[in-house]
Amino acid sequence: MNLLIQKFGGTSVGSPQRIKALVNLTVNSTPKLVVLSAMSGTTNALVEICETLYTKEHIKAGTLIKQLEDKYHTVITELFSTPAALDKGKQLLHQHFDYIRGFTLDMFTANEEKAILAQGELLSTALYHFYLEEQGIASVLLPALQFMRLDANDEPDMAYIEEQLKQLLTNYPAHTFFITQGYICRNAFGEIDNLKRGGSDYTASIIGAALRSPEIQIWTDIDGMHNNDPRIVNKTHPIQQLSFDEAAELAYFGAKILHPTCILPAQKRNIPVRLKNTMQPDAEGTLIDNQLSGEGIKAIAAKDGIVAINIKSERMLLAYGFLRAVFEIFERHKTPIDMITTSEVAVSLTIDSSAHLNDILAELKEIATVQVETDQTIISIVGQLPKDKPGYGYKVLDALQHIPLRMVSYGGSSSNISVLVNSVHKKEALMALNKGLFGY
Ligand code: ASP
Ligand code: MG
Secondary structure, eight states, X not given: OOOEEEEEOGGGGSSHHHHHHHHHHHOSSSOEEEEEOOOTTHHHHHHHHHHHHHTTOXXXXXXXXXHHHHHHHHHHHHHOOSHHHHHHHHHHHHHHHHHXXXXXXXXOOHHHHHHHHTHHHHHHHHHHHHHHHHTTOOOEEEOGGGXXXXXXXXXXXXXXXXXXXXXXXXXXXXXXXXXXXXXXXXXXXXXEEESOTTTHHHHHHHHHHHHTOSOEEEEESSSSOBSSOTTTSXXXXXXXXXXXXXXXXXXXXXXXXXXXXXXXXXXXXXXXEEEEETTSTTSOOEEEESOOOSOEEEEEEEEEEEEEEEEEOXXXXXXXXXHHHHHHHHHHTTOOOOOEEEOSSEEEEEESOOTTHHHHHHHHHTTSEEXXXXXXXXXXXXXXXXTTOOSHHHHHHHHTTTSOOSEEEESSSTTEEEEEEEGGGHHHHHHHHHHHHHOO
């Protein structure tokens, strides 16, 4: 069966009204599997509950749990209109909130935390399923914990997922409407785990790949990926089409609409990803597929919290093996490098996680002179920039002529130019690029 994948994020299920409105978007004759996030605010609330449980503030935890439970009570009273459905809703809340409360009594570790974090998606999917049932619409709730699994490297275990999911679906030959939880999964030990914050997009993409779906739709509250960050610059426009590489670049470098991990599973099996807006379902949105369309610069994204490290050594001059020694240090500390620029005697590179920074610096200092700058921003300019066409570098640098550039990276791929600026210049830089590249 060819199941369309439709993923709805937290705001798309964020209130009883929004949950009801999902019917218009999901109930039709197209066979589909709907992936839901937790209602917006829920995962954050669960994180906060876990924090108080770690610090053994049990009274505070109790209060927070009660607050969340009350919120859900309001949701079910507004969502359901029949006593039977309301009753089911109440039982559901009892079951999940008693489970959460159970953890206030005992020892609290990362495993318990993950079990608590899973409750948001379990609740949202069950609520939608019950709502459909109340409306007389048949749907099947597939438990993600029965098929989503990570392997020993914390990567999705694609073979297992594919096999389990297909097996599970064979139990429902007469059905064409399935619902499952985003974000949650099991790890290689079978314990409850998750795909990291914002991971529901990833779930949708993994499932779409596993089932070789005709399309993966990611529904959010914006009408597609935009050419620039609408929170920072005044005028932006949605982009009609992006290649997988362009979209991955934008998602990784800060476009919030799509989780960066989400591209790869879809790209591997060449499954189109469509970004759609629940508030404006008729808007075209953005299609991400394997087509390289429209030469030129398409979009800009920015990523904050970047650390730049400058590594200088006379040993680099006319020598080989120096970069390998540098890279091995980052590898040993499991820290990915984002940008690199080199001169004959020095190399600058960036990382986006300071988790192992001190250990990395200690080792780098054994082989070089090292300087570190924090609070940097990578601005990534993405599009089709053929190597034999002049002008793209010029346009970017011209637009940024008043802004100090810490690093510039061009030519790594034909879909990207990246610059590194101090974060204090980010807004100015995004506005200047919006003007210089898009005329806004
Ligand atoms: N509910 C999870 C989160 O808030 C997963 C998601 O929404 O994608 O991070
Ligand atoms: Mg999300």
